[in-house]
Amino acid sequence: MHPVDRRSFLRLSGSAAVGSTAVVAALAGGPALVGGSALAGPAAHAAADAQEEPAPPSREFRAMWLSSVENIDWPSAPGLDVEEQRAEYLAWLDLAEELGLNAVIAQVRPTADAFWPSRLEPWSMYLTGTQGQDPGYDPLAFQIEQAHARGLEYHAWFNPYRVAMSEEPDLVEDHPARQHPQWVWPYGGKLYYDPGLPEVRAFVQDAMMDAVTRYDVDGVHFDDYFYPYVVEGEDYPDQETYAAHSDGSTPIQDWRRGNIDALVREMHERIREEKPWVRFGISPFGIWRNASSDPAGSDTSGSESYEIICADSRRWVREGWVDYINPQIYWEFGHPAADYETLVHWWSDTVEGSGVGLFIGEAAYKAIDGTFEAVTELGDHLDLTRSLPEVGGNVFFSAKSLRDDSTGSVDDLVSRHYGRPALVPALDSVPGEAPERPTVISARAVEEGVQVRWRAPGATTLALWHLPTAEVGEAELADGRNLVAVVRAERAAGELVHEGADGSGCYAVTAYDRTWQQSEPSEARPVRAARG
Template identity: 50%
Template sequence: MTPLRTLLVVLTLALVGAVAPVSPLPAASSTVASSTGASTAASTVACATDPATPKRQLRAMWISSVANIDWPSRTGLTASAQQAEFRAWLDLAVARRMNAVVVQVRPTADAFWPSPHEPWSQWLTGTQGGDPGYDPLAFMVAEAHARNLELHAWFNPYRVANHDDVNTLVASHPARRNPSWRFAYGGKLYYNPGLPAVRAFIQDAIMDAVTRYDLDGVHLDDYFYPYPVSGQTIPDSAAYNEYGGGFANVHDWRRENVNLLIRELDQRIHQAKPHVSFGVSPFGIWRNAATDPLGSATSGLQSYDAIYADSRRWVKEGWVDYVAPQIYWHIGHAAADYAVLTAWWAQTVRGTGVQLVIGQAAYRAGASGQDAAWQDPAELSDHLHVNRRHPEVSGDIHFSAKDVKANRINAFGTLAAAHYTRPALLPARGTAAAPAAPVLGSATRGSGGVALTWQGQATAYAVYRVDGTPSAADPCAFADARNLLATTRKTTFTDTTAAATAAYTYYVTALGRTHQESGPSAGKAVPGSGGGAFSVVVDNAAAAFTAGPSWGTSTYSSQLHGTDYRFAEPVAASDPAWFRAAIPSAGSYRVEVWYPANAGYNSATPYMVAASGGNRTVTVDQRTGGGAWRALGTFTLDAGTYNVVGVSRWTSAAGYVIADAVRITKV
């Protein structure tokens, strides 16, 4: 049992033994603009939010090109075959409800675009300098944006080749034309980070892509100075003698060389395009606490000392917009515990304005040769449960695309089922004003679903669907993603998931380039078909709910419906809590229930439905499946106003029985 699972068991035991679950509910402040389209806030309210459906979260995967790890799958593919493969990766990202991809476009001092500085990448055609017959970067940006995915271009700054034979480089390669710029170390070729000319050249190469393409982000990985090789010394003494004056030692000088690259690149990117995000994905350990009291309680390789990456300083100085540490160890790892490192990084970014996203080791899950923890399908998912403890964590990037696709032991499927059940907006960057709310023109039900059209001036739009036809928008309907259907850069959308018999109300918001969101449009109600327009929700706080004095009230769970819910101990007596409703006509009705789930709640809660001809009882396991509508079934109901659904206390199972809300829809 991992430490996280142990903690969950402890929390469950504590809950079962408590008098009543009364812990405060997590809340979000929701600012909602007026339905006329003005972006000025009309109201600000505290709303209950579900941590399983966050409103904003970066969800991405790395698509690696070096050594054809992910894409292209091999060299020599035709342009159309390469493009088909890339579209499939983007479609996988959309299917897994991601909102960004991080694509390697400069893997070994080469380019996935027609660069005036460096040759075409060998990983495209098999020959360095070989023209692939199209512009891959322009294609990638267009295809990603068509799916409303952000594209972050991933550049490796110093690596020239994964070998040390300079004669295999294309003759025009800058590393051949400038021998003093390079060195060999550990069987590989690198640009020397200590040379100002090299630093300027690397920045120029990256900035060519930034200025010419509609990138959303610039991304560097963890390769700075080369990782240490036993018995070898980095051959940069001449550069240190020339440029290292004023530094006490070569190590401080090397760190400053990397610092200069990060700081100057940050400045150049934002001078050229302020909306472009700059992020680095460093090795997961900065320094160990045994070496430096500011470090983490770990005992692994220290990137500050080993590869001269002072990643903590980059955050504290604000030289990056986001940091994505590669925390590629399992929960409870002796030298580098995932939970320990996540907490350390959360503390490091706190108050800096730098966003924290976590690099996740999808490649380890279910892979042979990995620690036993990685053979547990829940390990990756548990990482995101740890993240929920730290509000500073704003998302995850998964390495790499082929491992997301492989989904060994259903590890990624388990993660997606627990954390990616709804779409999510990207975290907002900067202080730009939100665009004006769009005008929702029509919402029309057809054979393919409900088709929406609207007008607006924005980069993208978010589409929300609320059950029923409320007379006014509830601000809390937009506080998390439980009602979020999709985001799109178009001004049309078809809801293919709409049930034909259910009534809905749709809203659309506008998103700026850096993801500030407008208030919602005026809602458009869509009745259900075939008389199915009737749908009523009865919450426990409504006058139509009744319960005896043994039923307590709680706000403990964030999965609740409305402002609170009711709970009671099981006993050998019915003592039901009743939900009353006015049924307009005799017929078939779908009955659904909403309850917060908890491992300490009842596994066999009896729900009674006052069906025509007599009560029908359906038992529900309230330990799981909470925070959403769950169908009891379709029942024949008589017309009239009466107690339609009851929650009984008569069950032999242990744990509280919960009464929260019911929804009754004519079918």
């Protein structure tokens, strides 16, 4: 549905183009989008400068949540055959590329089950319609492989404590919840593991780490489900657990928050020990506490995650127990109880100096269902978040809403902000080592455009830059208008054709490790004319 024309595109010489869509078109006068990347360079600068638009950032996290619980996004229904499931997933990656995203956050453990052959939990019913039934392939392996082939980061999204979406589910005979009935309790129409039991906390970590250890994930992601959202008039049935695992000196509300703190802290420690490059992030409810409850809280008057799900998200940031925080700020500018701008500034202030990355969770579904009255609401959100140095990007819920753009809100967002590619930000808390400086071997005019060849030993990802001059400094590498493409090293094979390029300017390459630590840039090489 994006207003595009199909003209020029980027080609990997001797390799398939990144993504299954070879050409994703450009707005008239703008860059051509390919594989989530955009063709840009000196020619584009003049147009942007003439309009006095701020230069887009070269680093920005751009992701969508791909939700599997109750088949919200993928797969669209239980029981699809293998090829149908694969085709649907590839279509979501096509969309991510078309929109200019650089990451996908995919739900792989929605209800104490698995989208991989887990050693501890059954296959998810959302795959086949029957819990425990083998879908005939490994969805997690397939998802990661295909995302990486397109240069997209893959964050595996887990729900720690939710067992089932009903209180009396049909669990397989060997399900841990059936083998250990003392681990679970019903609440609000659903079934949950008891977060107050140390053995439960250890088990759910083991279940999630099974995927982290065995698969090449880039990130581990929790959403906002810890203790269940409070149901009015119904307390959690954990009084016996509290009596058994507390000396009574800590109020039960603080004890519950302590249980979640322990889960977050221990999970971070285990990920860092197993795979130091894997990022751990959490997407809590957008309001930690209101200032009326705590002077450190935000100037809001909505529900507080500190109370309603026992999530002390501000502490996780201050203690460094997460690598990034991704608060769900699912409201609009001027909302009377939870103003978007107020909350973005509060979270920006909260992470400042912590080393924790901040990505803002965006309610794309509200832009599509009409809750957001202005078509420009989502795009206006990015006007704000890009102005704040502590905000590193945005994540959209959910994939379906990005696809079904009935209002034009996503069109507006993409045309205003995602017309050029972006690198994933590096995070201070994630250890890494930049690869050695790459070398551009040649930049040669060819019939299709400009062919660039390079050497970049030890790199996971490469970025190709088209610059007005041979100057390659911090300013040039911060300006997204200079960024031509971001490609996985194994896919590019040391060559890339910038199709449609006019042969002006110079080309440089930077290299990145798994944590997005950037090498020194190569020397910028001017384009050599084709031999006639």
